Amino acid sequence: xxxxxxxxxxxxxxxxxxxxxxxxxxxxxxxxxxxxxxxxxxxxxxxxxxxxxxxxxxxxxxxxxxxxxxxxxxxxxxxxxxxxxxxxxxxxxxxxxxxxxxxxxxxxxxxxxxxxxxxxxxxxxxxxxxxxxxxxxxxxxxxx
Amino acid sequence: xxxxxxxxxxxxxxxxxxxxxxxxxxxxxxxxxxxxxxxxxxxxxxxxxxxxxxxxxxxxxxxxxxxxxxxxxxxxxxxxxxxxxxxxxxxxxxxxxxxxxxxxxxxxxxxxxxxxxxxxxxxxxxxxxxx
Numbered sequence: 001x002x003x004x005x006x007x008x009x010x011x012x013x014x015x016x017x018x019x020x021x022x023x024x025x026x027x028x029x030x031x032x033x034x035x036x037x038x039x040x041x042x043x044x045x046x047x048x049x050x051x052x053x054x055x056x057x058x059x060x061x062x063x064x065x066x067x068x069x070x071x072x073x074x075x076x077x078x079x080x081x082x083x084x085x086x087x088x089x090x091x092x093x094x095x096x097x098x099x100x101x102x103x104x105x106x107x108x109x110x111x112x113x114x115x116x117x118x119x120x121x122x123x124x125x126x127x128x129x130x131x132x133x134x135x136x137x138x139x140x141x142x143x144x
Numbered sequence: 145x146x147x148x149x150x151x152x153x154x155x156x157x158x159x160x161x162x163x164x165x166x167x168x169x170x171x172x173x174x175x176x177x178x179x180x181x182x183x184x185x186x187x188x189x190x191x192x193x194x195x196x197x198x199x200x201x202x203x204x205x206x207x208x209x210x211x212x213x214x215x216x217x218x219x220x221x222x223x224x225x226x227x228x229x230x231x232x233x234x235x236x237x238x239x240x241x242x243x244x245x246x247x248x249x250x251x252x253x254x255x256x257x258x259x260x261x262x263x264x265x266x267x268x269x270x271x272x273x274x275x
Contacts, residue, residue, distance in 0.1 A: 021167065034158070034165035036187030039206065051205045051267075060208040065166040065180045072179070081179055085212040 016107040019070035024100030060088040070105040082138040092132040102127035116141040148229040156221040176218040210263035226250040240267040
């Protein structure tokens with residue numbers, strides 16, 4: 001997994017710093033082994049084509065894990081994630097080349113809630129601008 | 145659809161393997177698993193549940209459409225947790241069969257650690273009905 005941009009903790013601005021990651025085919029194999037999700041649409045182009053996909057696609061849970069990394073990075077060490085909700089809106093094809101799939105995660109603090117909590121909404125997009133997942137997280141700040 | 149129950153150890157080596165697979169450094173969460181790690185504990189059981197639905201992995205397509213976690217805390221590496229899994233009856237929509245699978249992860253002291261809610265859509269291979 002290649003991290004293309006670092007995330008700076010902090011929630012001073014509503015718009016949070018964009019997090020970017022590159023996913024290639026070996027990342028899919030590594031994630032399949034670690035997660036136990038061997039659904040063939042994540043490793044077999046033949047099965048992916050039969051399902052109407054251009055090629056194998058990233059695991060939705062891998063995209064969600066990257067979104068979770070972004071949220072915990074934004075929240076910083078004083079933030080506790082209370083919930084994370086994700087809708088997988090489009091397949092995320094991972095080409096079999098050296099570039100792989102670049103995903104960008106953009107987040108915004110959309111609501112301040114009681115008891116030092118706030119809501120973050122985020123989109124996970126491919127480099128072509130296609131939104132492949134939408135997330136909402138509730139984060140609570142530990143009192144200083 | 146019957147509920148399922150299993151008891152699982154949160155193996156530290158698997159927590160580290162998962163962290164590496166999502167690009168995190170070892171022990172990024174200071175002895176706790178990454179927030180989405182819980183799904184991996186359910187893998188085998190989820191596949192068994194799907195097998196009960198007569199899914200053909202070579203022809204049918206299982207789409208993971210949504211996932212939610214509600215946390216009281218994160219899973220701790222090395223702890224043993226009980227997982228209580230329930231699955232909704234399939235509801236039939238234009239996109240296919242829609243299912244919701246809920247799992248409650250419970251600590252040894254009986255408190256709920258987190259709850260996972262998984263949304264799936266199953267698209268059956270249309271060729272199966274023609275054979």
